[in-house]
Amino acid sequence: MNSSRKHVDLRAARLLTLDTEPYLSCAECFDRMDEYVEALLADPAYDDERMRTHLTACPACAEEAQSLMLLVAEDQSTTP
């Protein structure tokens, strides 16, 4: 199957060796996402290492957290 061998470029090499400690599962990320997003909106300097690390390493969870953040921010900005 050499003809279809996959290729690793620098970007993939960096993704493959990303430091994902401390570990957090996708399910735990989902559980904590609402609280995390509200904390970040209240204080942009807020940090939760496990959440930050997971969201850097998991594009699906990152998309969902980013989306939730924007939706909640939209609600807050339209509060009369």
Place this chain on the structure above:
Amino acid sequence: MTLRGPDVHVRSAPAGTRWPEPADWVTALSLPGPEQEEALRSLHTLMLRASHHQVRRMRSALHDLGEDRIVELANEAADDAMMAVLAKLPTFEGRSRFTTWAYKFAIFQCATAVRQYEWQHRDVELDDAVPQVASAPSPDDLAEAGDLASAVCDAMMHVLTPHQRRVTVALLVDEVPIDVLADRLGTTRNALYKTLHDARKRLRAQLVASGHLPAVGPGRP
């Protein structure tokens, strides 16, 4: 990617909404009666708002889908999310606003549905062959790319199991979404992320040992 909040003015009062909503969602949704019916309608409105917000974000993945089908997909996701919220209602602990908590179910359902749609006609190759170094890295990459990429490929052959290779290549080289891969493999997003985490740990350890990576990750003591 670092998640950063948009620059918005944050009020201390609960977020206002454009529809009537109960002060105590859990009670209103739990006790049969007219208030429950009203709360269910309000919850459905919330789910629709979040799922339509999500399809707008992922619109490019649905470029070949007509407007009617996009609306249908968002509505189905909202319905599924509503069921999920009601099933999980007893677990709501009030650590966030109810609306924020409920929104995440619709965003999750809708994002998953869009990714499944995007990949429904695409094959996911599951190959445990060790990948090779890209032959034509971008000019910026030239100095670093060959060395790190070949060390990574080498480590993939020596320290990963065939299953870890299949999963890491599908997720990080072919960029198959994690929920799509979980569906094809009959497993869960959690299980795949754990496989990925363990594989990354093994690769890092090998590359630290060979001097290709510093012993401590950036920003870590």
